[in-house]
Amino acid sequence: MKHLKPLNEKAHRLERALEPDPGAQPPGAASPDVPERDVVGLALQQPQGPHIPLGCSTIFSPGWEVDRTGGTAGLCQPVERDLFDCHLGCFWPAQVPDQLNHAPDWVKKCAAAQKDWRNIDVIFP
Amino acid sequence: MMHLNPGDCHVFEAGGRRFLYLAPSAAVMAADEVSGAVLDLLREQPRAADDIVSLLGPRFGPADVAETVDELVRARAVTRVDEPARRVPKIVPLTPMPLSTMVMNVTNQCNLSCSYCYEYGEDKIVQTENGRQPKWMSEETARASVDLLLRESGTSAHITFFGGETLLNFKVLQTAVAYAKTRAAELGKTVDFSLTTNATLLKPEVIEFLAGHDFGVTISIDGPADVQNRFRVFHNGAGSYALIEPKIKALLARHRSRPIGARVTLTRETLQVRRIYDHLTHEMGFCEVGFAPVTSAPGRPHAFGEDGFDEVLAQFRDLARDYRDAALEGRQHGFSNVRETLGEIHRGASKAWPCGAGFGLLGVSTAGDVNLCHRFAGSDDHRLGTVRDGIDRERQRAFLDAHHVANKTDCATCWARPLCAGGCYHEAHTRHGSTTRPNLHYCDWIRGWTETCLQIYGEISEVNPAFLRQFDGASHEAPQAT
Numbered sequence: 001m002k003h004l005k006p007l008n009e010k011a012h013r014l015e016r017a018l019e020p021d022p023g024a025q026p027p028g029a030a031s032p033d034v035p036e037r038d039v040v041g042l043a044l045q046q047p048q049g050p051h052i053p054l055g056c057s058t059i060f061s062p063g064w065e066v067d068r069t070g071g072t073a074g075l076c077q078p079v080e081r082d083l084f085d086c087h088l089g090c091f092w093p094a095q096v097p098d099q100l101n102h103a104p105d106w107v108k109k110c111a112a113a114q115k116d117w118r119n120i121d122v123i124f125p
Numbered sequence: 126m127m128h129l130n131p132g133d134c135h136v137f138e139a140g141g142r143r144f145l146y147l148a149p150s151a152a153v154m155a156a157d158e159v160s161g162a163v164l165d166l167l168r169e170q171p172r173a174a175d176d177i178v179s180l181l182g183p184r185f186g187p188a189d190v191a192e193t194v195d196e197l198v199r200a201r202a203v204t205r206v207d208e209p210a211r212r213v214p215k216i217v218p219l220t221p222m223p224l225s226t227m228v229m230n231v232t233n234q235c236n237l238s239c240s241y242c243y244e245y246g247e248d249k250i251v252q253t254e255n256g257r258q259p260k261w262m263s264e265e266t267a268r269a270s271v272d273l274l275l276r277e278s279g280t281s282a283h284i285t286f287f288g289g290e291t292l293l294n295f296k297v298l299q300t301a302v303a304y305a306k307t308r309a310a311e312l313g314k315t316v317d318f319s320l321t322t323n324a325t326l327l328k329p330e331v332i333e334f335l336a337g338h339d340f341g342v343t344i345s346i347d348g349p350a351d352v353q354n355r356f357r358v359f360h361n362g363a364g365s366y367a368l369i370e371p372k373i374k375a376l377l378a379r380h381r382s383r384p385i386g387a388r389v390t391l392t393r394e395t396l397q398v399r400r401i402y403d404h405l406t407h408e409m410g411f412c413e414v415g416f417a418p419v420t421s422a423p424g425r426p427h428a429f430g431e432d433g434f435d436e437v438l439a440q441f442r443d444l445a446r447d448y449r450d451a452a453l454e455g456r457q458h459g460f461s462n463v464r465e466t467l468g469e470i471h472r473g474a475s476k477a478w479p480c481g482a483g484f485g486l487l488g489v490s491t492a493g494d495v496n497l498c499h500r501f502a503g504s505d506d507h508r509l510g511t512v513r514d515g516i517d518r519e520r521q522r523a524f525l526d527a528h529h530v531a532n533k534t535d536c537a538t539c540w541a542r543p544l545c546a547g548g549c550y551h552e553a554h555t556r557h558g559s560t561t562r563p564n565l566h567y568c569d570w571i572r573g574w575t576e577t578c579l580q581i582y583g584e585i586s587e588v589n590p591a592f593l594r595q596f597d598g599a600s601h602e603a604p605q606a607t
Contacts (some may be wrong), residue, residue: 003160003193004145004200007586010473011152011595018199 128171132204133211133539136164137576139583141457145202146579149213150545151475153582159185159193162256164202171206171362176327183411199597215531216477221518224277226486228499229270231262231297232289233491237323237362241392241419243500244289248422248555251503254297258503259491261294266493267301269512273495275308277516281315286501287488302338314581321345321388323357325365327372336380343386344373344411348401355395357428370409377410386413386461391437392427398440406459415461416441420552423566434570442577449581452592466544466578471596475543475559476530483509483524497524500551533563
C-alpha cells in the first residue's frame with residue numbers, strides 16, 4: 001500500500017493479505033498471464049470475476065464416492081450427499097430419485113431426505 | 126455512482142499526523158496527506174469516488190487520489206453506504222483451549238479491612254465470613270489445583286496466589302510451589318509463580334522465598350500515608366502504611382530479578398494519580414505502578430459517579446504524557462496502564478472476550494471450586510467445575526457462547542471493541558447485575574483512554590519506533606490478579 005503505512009503487527013499482516021507478494025506464483029496458475037484463482041479448473045473458459053461455474057470438476061466434495069482405500073466404509077461425506085451433489089451442484093439427473101421417480105414411496109418414506117434417507121433402502125425400479 | 130462513507134475505523138491525530146485504527150482487525154496505519162484528505166472529506170458527508178477525485182485531483186493528482194480511495198476501500202477504512210453492516214463474527218472454539226494461568230485463592234481471610242474490598246465489602250459475591258467455603262485452602266486442594274493446571278496446560282503454566290491476604294496461608298503456598306515444580310519437571314513443562322499481597326506479612330523469610338523462587342510480586346497499595354490509610358486499614362481502623370513501608374522497601378532491595386509492581390485502587394476520595402505515582406516510584410522504589418478504578422455498585426461513597434471517570438481520564442492523560450516523553454527518548458516509564466495498552470495495540474489484539482477468565486485463566490476457591498477468575502472464587506453461579514472433577518466443558522462452552530462480544534449489541538458499532546470487548550465480567554456483575562452485560566457506565570472512559578494510548582503509539586512509531594520492539598511477538602506475560 002502506498003498511502004497507508006502499516007504500523008503494528010496486525011497492520012503488517014493485513015497489508016500482506018491485501019497485497020500478496022507480486023513475485024509469488026499464484027497457486028494453481030499455469031502461466032504468469034493467468035490471474036490468481038484458488039480453483040483454476042475451468043478458469044480459462046470462464047468470465048472474470050465471481051460467477052457460477054458449470055461442470056463437476058469445479059465442485060469440491062471429495063470423498064463421497066469412495067474412501068481412501070477404494071471402498072465405501074470410510075466415506076468422509078454422509079452418503080446422502082450422493083443424492084444431492086450431482087443434482088444441486090451440477091446438471092446430472094440420474095441419482096435424484098424424487099425427480100426420476102424410481103422410488104415409488106419417496107414422499108412417504110423420505111419427506112426430509114437429510115434425515116430420512118435411510119428409509120429408501122434398496123430400490124427395484 | 127455509489128457513495129462512500131467512513132468504515133468501521135477510528136481516525137486519530139498525533140504529532141500533527143493522521144492515523145487509522147481499524148475495527149475489528151485492530152490494525153494501526155499511518156495515513157499520508159492524500160488519504161488524510163479523503164477521510165476528512167468523507168467525515169463531512171458521504172461522497173462518490175468520482176466526486177472525491179474531482180475535488181482532490183487538482184491538489185494531489187487524480188491518479189493518486191483514485192489509488193488512495195481504492196486502498197482505503199480495500200482496507201475497509203471506507204465502505205459503500207449501501208453495504209450492510211458486517212455482523213461481528215462469532216466463533217467459539219470447539220476444542221478446549223489450553224489453560225495457561227490458575228489463580229489460587231489460598232485463603233479468603235484478610236488481616237486488613239479495606240472498606241472498598243470486593244471480597245469483603247458491601248458488594249461481595251460470596252459469603253466469606255461464615256459461608257460454605259473454608260477459610261483456608263488445604264494442601265490437598267492446592268495439590269489437586271496444580272494437577273488440574275498441569276493436566277490442562279500447554280508446555281508452560283502459571284500459578285498466581287491470591288486471597289484474602291495471600292501470605293496468611295504461606296504454608297500451603299510453599300507446599301504448592303514445591304509440588305508444582307516437581308510435577309512440572311516430571312511432565313517436561315515449565316511453571317512460574319506470582320502473588321498479590323498487601324505487604325503486611327512480608328517477613329524476611331517470606332521475601333527470601335519469593336526471591337528464591339523468582340516470584341512475580343504485585344503489592345496492593347494505594348499511595349502515600351494519608352491515601353493508603355484512608356481505606357486500607359486494620360480491623361480496628363488503624364492505617365497500614367507505617368507497617369508496610371519498611372517491608373516493601375526490604376522486598377524491593379532483595380528481590381530484583383523481576384519487576385515488582387504496585388497496584389493502586391483509585392476511589393473518588395483518593396483520586397491523585399500523579400502524587401500517588403510519584404510517591405510509589407520515587408520514594409518507595411517501585412518500577413511499575415498500575416491504577417484501577419474501584420469496582421463498586423453505584424452510589425457507594427468511594428464509587429465514581431458519572432463525571433468521576435472524566436477526572437480519572439484527565440489525570441491518566443496527564444501522567445501518560447510523561448510516559449510518551451520518556452518513550453520518545455528511549456527511556457522506560459513505570460505507568461503500567463500505558464505499557465499494557467501499548468503492548469496490546471502493538472500486537473493488534475482483537476478480543477472476542479474481554480479477558481482470559483473462564484478460558485485460559487481460571488480461579489480456584491479455598492474449597493477447590495473452579496470459577497471464572499479469582500474475583501468469582503467460591504460463587505456457585507460462576508462455577509466451571511472443581512479441581513477434583515476437572516473443568517465442566519459444557520458449562521465452559523455455554524459461558525463462552527453467552528459472553529462473546531458478538532452478543533453485546535451495544536459494542537457492535539464501537540471502534541474500541543477490539544481492546545475492550547465489553548469490559549470486566551466482575552465489574553459488569555457488580556454494576557449491572559450480570560456478567561453478560563457490557564460495562565456501559567465506562568464506555569467514554571475506555572474510548573478516551575484507548576484514544577490516548579493510540580496517540581502515544583502513533584507518536585512513538587513515528588519518532589522512535591525502536592522503542593516498540595520490546596512489544597514484538599506474542600508476549601504471553603501472565604496477567605496479574607487484581
